[in-house]
Amino acid sequence: MNAAPATEIAEIIDKCPSGALKYELKNKNNINIEFAEKDNSSIAYDGNKQIGQCHFARLKDNWVITLTEVDESYSGKGIAKKLVEKVIEHARIEDVKIVPSCPYASNLMIGNPEYSDVLKIV
DSSP: OOOOOHHHHHHHHHTOTTOOOOOOOTTTTOEEEEEEGGGTEEEEEETTEEEEEEEEEEETTEEEEEEEEEOGGGTTSSHHHHHHHHHHHHHHHHTOEEEEOSHHHHHHHTTOGGGTTTBOOO
16 A cells, blocks of 8 residues: 655645644655756755756856746746755855746746846847
């Protein structure tokens, strides 16, 4: 017998109409975001399982974010934002600008003063 993933169980409990069921996810901080320089990406892991990535292309003094994706079962947990912010963190270290060409990165960065130092709009 296989156990259901914790996120699946949490979704079922959340649908309890009386609200009588309560839960706490014990391993909620087990998500790790790594910068993979050789792959031009940041990658999210839940334990050893890859659950998301933010990929960019290097073009001279710019990094173009081309893709940000997270496993559907992890959506709404802020992982995509953390993936983009990991790329931003390293862009600041390397003193390069970011062109957000994927829709998620574009919506996150454009108009947000927090990212104005690395944002390049073309």
